[in-house]
Amino acid sequence: MPHEKHNKVIYERLQEKLQRRKEKGIYRKLQLHQGLADFCSNDYLGLARNKELYSRTKNELGQISSVLNGSTGSRLLTGNHAYNEALEARLANLFDAEAALIFNSGYVANTAIMSCVAERTDTIIYDELVHASIKEGYRLSFAKRYPFLHNDLTDLEKKLKKADGEKFVVVESIYSMDGDRANLNALAELCQDYNANLIVDEAHSTGIFGKGGSGLVCELGIQDSFFARVYTFGKAIGSHGACVVGNHVLIDYLVNFAQGLIYTTALPLHTLVSISNAFDYITENEHLQKDIKQIVRHFQKVMQPSKFDIKLNDSPIQIVRIGDARKAKDLAERLQRNGFDVRAIVSPTVKLGEERLRICLHTFNTESEITQLASYLQG
Ligand SMILES: Cc1ncc(COP(=O)(O)O)c(C=O)c1O
Structure with a gap:
């Protein structure tokens, strides 16, 4: 007999907890976002997708026995x-x-x-x-x-x-x-x-x-x-x-x-x-650190003034405070529908009432893409 048939109790408890998360708007699920402009990953310098770096690694591995x-x-x-x-x-x-x-x-x-x-x-x-x-x-x-x-x-x-x-x-x-x-x-x-x-x-x-x-x-x-x-x-x-x-x-x-x-x-x-x-x-490539700083400065320029409570940082992580899980998720989904992979961060990752968009900037984000993102956000 499959396990869930002879021990319903544990699955009911797990389902209840999942249901409570759904009701609060904080349910998590794995998702693929292909083809959207990346404003979400931690690949700030684009090295995870750098082909030259990949081939250098492959070549070096080829020489190791x-x-x-x-x-x-x-x-x-x-x-x-x-x-x-x-x-x-x-x-x-x-x-x-x-x-x-x-x-x-x-x-x-x-x-x-x-x-x-x-x-x-x-x-x-x-x-x-x-x-x-x-x-x-x-x-x-x-x-x-x-x-x-x-x-x-x-x-x-x-x-x-x-x-x-x-x-x-x-x-x-x-x-x-x-x-x-x-x-x-x-x-x-x-x-x-x-x-x-x-x-x-x-x-x-x-x-x-x-x-x-x-x-x-x-x-x-x-x-x-x-x-x-x-x-x-x-x-x-x-x-x-x-x-x-x-x-x-x-x-x-x-x-x-x-x-x-x-x-x-x-x-x-x-x-x-x-x-x-x-x-x-x-x-x-010392310019990478300068490039990311320039991208951050551009984001700060196009985000001001803002109708949101924004927290502009000198790091690649920029915060738009929303204060409500559903609103943050709705806004993130609207940005995704417009081609920008921005994610909402909700409780329990951040405190209740501190829900936000966490916008990660990268050396490969173009200034025009960032300007566009800012205008969708502010609009
Ligand atoms: C501040 C901080 N420390 C540690 C980690 C974990 O690092 P890793 O992804 O290598 O497990 C993270 C990742 O989210 C992080 O943000």
């Missing part, structure tokens, strides 16, 4: 190849850290580090808007944890004053659903005053800022103020995977205690080669 299709095991067993170690040495150098450790994704890197470094007697204080992977990570740890108000250092200081044990402060350099920056200089000073360990997720600044795509911390030259930094390769780098950088002790600790590294098959060689080539490409 080791295991090609899969890595064959965890990094601690048979999944560790010379390429991993060479790439990690290169990433440590790029991000100006003692050492780097590659993880299968940013999600895994965040859950891995957050779940294993803090102990029961410690305190994790995180910006209320940090990514779901950071939240999942600290839930797996036994440490006490408290949010601080988004980008509010006064609130952070209040929490730091009360914190026990080793203190960890967790932020993103560019917030994924808001596109705004953390004040990294001020955070670094505050954490130093309170002897707190600062962890930053650079998912949305990797590639976009800093020499060779080394991110915002390196651009600001404050690498030494951080206990750990997480860089991801699935966004502006156009590939997949992530790394944590820090000192040798931290990296050695992660090799020993990070479940997300130990108990999973390592990334395949083709991903590693594509990451390596993407960083070469960014270094050779």
